Amino acid sequence: xxxxxxxxxxxxQAGGYLxxxxxxxxxxxxxxxxxxxxxxxxRQREYVAHITSGGATNYADAVKxxxxxxxxxxxxxxxxxxxxxxxxxxxxxYCHYASYWGQGTQVTVST
Numbered sequence: 001x002x003x004x005x006x007x008x009x010x011x012x013q014a015g016g017y018l019x020x021x022x023x024x025x026x027x028x029x030x031x032x033x034x035x036x037x038x039x040x041x042x043r044q045r046e047y048v049a050h051i052t053s054g055g056a057t058n059y060a061d062a063v064k065x066x067x068x069x070x071x072x073x074x075x076x077x078x079x080x081x082x083x084x085x086x087x088x089x090x091x092x093x094y095c096h097y098a099s100y101w102g103q104g105t106q107v108t109v110s111t
Contacts (some may be wrong), residue, residue, distance in 0.1 A: 002103075006095045009105030012085055020080040020105060022095030028076050029053055031097045036069065036080050038091035038107075048093070051078055063089075085109045 008020040024031060033052050039045040049059045051069045059067060068081040082089065085107075092104040 003100040004095050004097065004102035006093065006102040006105045009093060009107045011108045011110065013110050014085060014087055016085050016109070017081070017083045018085065018107060020082070020093055020095075020107075021077055022079070022102060023075065023077045024097060025100075026076065028071060028073055028078065033097065034071075034078050035096040037094045037096060038089075039094070039104075040088075040091040043091075045094070049080065082107070087111050 003025045005023045006020060008018060010018060012018055028034065031053060033050050035050045036048040037045050038048050047060050048063055049057065049067055049069045051057045051071055057069045066084045069078060070081065071078045087109045090107060090109050092106050094104045095102040
């Protein structure tokens with residue numbers, strides 16, 4: 001059983017939006033922090049945002065004001081709402097907690 005399952009990526013025009021989902025294999029109340037990272041082609045994986053078990057959130061400067069992390073504890077799922085998308089947001093997006101990483105979901109933003 002996969003410990004982390006992401007979904008929601010796709011192709012969108014600049015200025016558009018997408019919502020990514022990340023389902024954990026256990027109660028997210030038990031997970032101190034859940035992270036979103038992304039990796040563009042030819043670049044290092046970089047931090048995007050995180051949410052704590054208490055619901056606190058934080059964002060990288062590059063996405064602050066455009067992306068929002070939220071959660072549904074009943075579904076053991078966190079979300080990454082991405083608005084005002086830019087071509088430079090194109091990357092594979094990964095969800096991560098503890099020692100687990102998801103398989104990644106591709107987000108492509110066209111001009």
